[in-house]
Amino acid sequence: MAYIPVEEGVPGIRSLFKFSPETGKPLCELAEILLRGPSPLSSAERELIAAYVSHRNACTFCRNSHAAAARCHFGDDKKIVDDLLFEDRDLLLSKKMKALLVLAGKVQQGGISVGVEDIASAREAGAGDTDIHDTVLIAASFSMFNRYVDGLAAFTPQEENAYLEMGKRMSEKGYHL
Amino acid sequence: MAYIDLQNDLPGIRGPMVYRPETGAALNELAEILLHDENNTLSRGDREMIGAYVSSLNDCFFCENVHSAMAQHYYQCDTPFIDEVKTDFTSADISDKLKSLLAIAGSVQLGGKQVTETQIDRAKTLGATDREIHDTVLIAAAFCMFNRYVDGLNTWAPQDMQVYIDRAAMRAEDGYSQSGLVK
Numbered sequence: 001m002a003y004i005p006v007e008e009g010v011p012g013i014r015s016l017f018k019f020s021p022e023t024g025k026p027l028c029e030l031a032e033i034l035l036r037g038p039s040p041l042s043s044a045e046r047e048l049i050a051a052y053v054s055h056r057n058a059c060t061f062c063r064n065s066h067a068a069a070a071r072c073h074f075g076d077d078k079k080i081v082d083d084l085l086f087e088d089r090d091l092l093l094s095k096k097m098k099a100l101l102v103l104a105g106k107v108q109q110g111g112i113s114v115g116v117e118d119i120a121s122a123r124e125a126g127a128g129d130t131d132i133h134d135t136v137l138i139a140a141s142f143s144m145f146n147r148y149v150d151g152l153a154a155f156t157p158q159e160e161n162a163y164l165e166m167g168k169r170m171s172e173k174g175y176h177l
Numbered sequence: 178m179a180y181i182d183l184q185n186d187l188p189g190i191r192g193p194m195v196y197r198p199e200t201g202a203a204l205n206e207l208a209e210i211l212l213h214d215e216n217n218t219l220s221r222g223d224r225e226m227i228g229a230y231v232s233s234l235n236d237c238f239f240c241e242n243v244h245s246a247m248a249q250h251y252y253q254c255d256t257p258f259i260d261e262v263k264t265d266f267t268s269a270d271i272s273d274k275l276k277s278l279l280a281i282a283g284s285v286q287l288g289g290k291q292v293t294e295t296q297i298d299r300a301k302t303l304g305a306t307d308r309e310i311h312d313t314v315l316i317a318a319a320f321c322m323f324n325r326y327v328d329g330l331n332t333w334a335p336q337d338m339q340v341y342i343d344r345a346a347m348r349a350e351d352g353y354s355q356s357g358l359v360k
Binding site for chain 1: 180
């Protein structure tokens with residue numbers, strides 16, 4: 001049960017948005033711009049970074065929901081998501097995405113863990129300034145979202161099916177209060 | 178030097194916020210509500226102190242100094258007092274309630290799942306409201322983002338501590354809504 005009185009049955013971060021719509025508004029705006037706004041990275045790639053960071057932070061709710069959204073975006077290539085998260089395989093990913101995921105993993109550990117060599121590898125693989133910026137901020141923001149959800153023990157549905165509908169809605173309609 | 182060409186020479190988080198104003202606006206709005214909004218039972222000083230404490234745990238020089246100076250401004254105290262809270266809040270001269278909230282913030286910094294029911298119960302026993310617990314967790318979580326944004330892009334930070342102290346009064350006056358979005 002959540003540590004604060006949130007509406008029962010409302011899953012994860014949505015229950016916290018309902019408890020505090022004032023903070024929910026900029027948080028939704030941030031997610032909408034970062035994951036669905038203009039970017040050299042596709043929404044599929046950005047949702048994958050979000051799911052990957054959440055996975056590393058052991059945040060089941062964010063991991064499952066953003067993995068579900070990433071699968072919707074990837075369509076026929078959705079195997080990419082499960083390969084990365086559950087099989088530790090990245091064979092189908094572009095060289096650039098592999099390097100950006102390493103960078104995201106460093107950000108997840110901590111900002112000062114990022115080294116010049118991580119940036120150099122990303123650039124060598126074709127990443128530009130905006131790719132790097134967006135990757136760092138997505139990884140940083142999920143280091144927040146994950147802590148917000150688990151730090152207040154928000155409700156995390158256990159059955160995989162609960163996330164199918166969520167992923168569909170996130171990929172089609174995006175992030176709004 | 179920053180890892181990417183930010184096209185401006187603003188310090189710390191202000192650099193990438195101006196580089197990407199769309200996300201910058203959302204980040205400022207979040208900071209404004211969490212730290213500066215008057216409609217909150219936690220004082221601005223306490224909220225800035227939580228931000229400074231988490232930034233010190235994350236070893237983020239820029240955020241730690243900005244928000245330490247902000248807390249110092251609101252508390253009307255000296256720098257050693259702020260340093261003492263960051264180094265060992267358990268023995269600092271602050272309320273037991275704030276100590277219980279800093280303990281929660283410290284756990285959030287380690288990871289969301291590190292927060293324990295015992296910590297929450299303790300804060301509630303000492304008078305913390307649900308809203309205050311919510312805000313403490315979100316402030317701590319938000320600084321885990323801000324800190325990573327600032328250091329993950331290797332932004333530059335003024336080394337002269339006085340710069341942070343001097344800016345605090347103005348920032349307290351203006352709030353965060355527009356900070357950094359104007360070159």
